[in-house]
Amino acid sequence: MRLLSSINYFFKCIEIIKKYSTMNVCFIMYPWEDIDPENDTSLALIKECVKRGHGVAMCTPANLTIRDSVTNAFCMFISSMDKVPKTLKAFYNKVKLREEMLPLAGFDSIFFRANPPLDPIMLNFLDSVKDDVFIINSLQGMREANNKLYTAAFGDAHSNIIPNTHVSKNKEYLVHQII
Numbered sequence: 115m116r117l118l119s120s121i122n123y124f125f126k127c128i129e130i131i132k133k134y135s136t137m138n139v140c141f142i143m144y145p146w147e148d149i150d151p152e153n154d155t156s157l158a159l160i161k162e163c164v165k166r167g168h169g170v171a172m173c174t175p176a177n178l179t180i181r182d183s184v185t186n187a188f189c190m191f192i193s194s195m196d197k198v199p200k201t202l203k204a205f206y207n208k209v210k211l212r213e214e215m216l217p218l219a220g221f222d223s224i225f226f227r228a229n230p231p232l233d234p235i236m237l238n239f240l241d242s243v244k245d246d247v248f249i250i251n252s253l254q255g256m257r258e259a260n261n262k263l264y265t266a267a268f269g270d271a272h273s274n275i276i277p278n279t280h281v282s283k284n285k286e287y288l289v290h291q292i293i
Contacts, residue, residue, distance in 0.1 A: 137222035138169040142236075144229055145174055146190055151206035156227045161205045165198040171216060175228050175236040178218075185218045185242045219246040226251040232260040 141160060149157050163170045171189035179186050193210040218224065224240070224247050237253055244253055258264070263281060270276040280291045 136167045139163050140221040140224045141172045141227055143172055143227035151203040157202050164192055175233050178239040185239055186215050187218055189214055189216050218243045221247050223248040230261050232256060
């Protein structure tokens with residue numbers, strides 16, 4: 115069943131890419147100021163979108179809002195660039211941002227890149243536009259596997275795939291396991 119949904123996901127991606135020569139893309143992520151300009155994978159995705167001529171906006175989960183039954187976000191929109199710098203750091207330093215409140219349904223795609231812990235209310239905001247916007251990272255998948263403990267559900271008694279792991283809020287237990 116998962117393979118079938120992965121294949122459907124792939125073909126949906128292809129349809130979207132073919133349908134639009136340029137897209138409006140929203141990244142729901144951590145604040146711009148928290149980006150590591152030399153190593154951040156979200157920044158690399160943003161840079162590539164800008165390089166390909168797509169409109170790019172970013173917002174944090176805290177900046178989602180519903181107004182008159184329309185789900186919006188207070189976004190930082192990246193102004194277009196004539197020439198996109200080659201390095202991530204140069205790109206990060208050159209970006210000019212302007213804030214706008216934009217309806218999420220107006221985007222062609224949304225990349226969900228926020229760091230854990232996952233805010234379940236934020237997922238409810240995204241539920242309101244999931245039929246209008248292509249969301250990269252399945253909402254249901256984020257609900258089911260929203261942290262690194264998810265792999266503990268896969269039985270691997272001999273640690274062939276998943277390393278021997280100890281997770282607990284009990285510090286004494288963890289110290290005992292390590293020593």
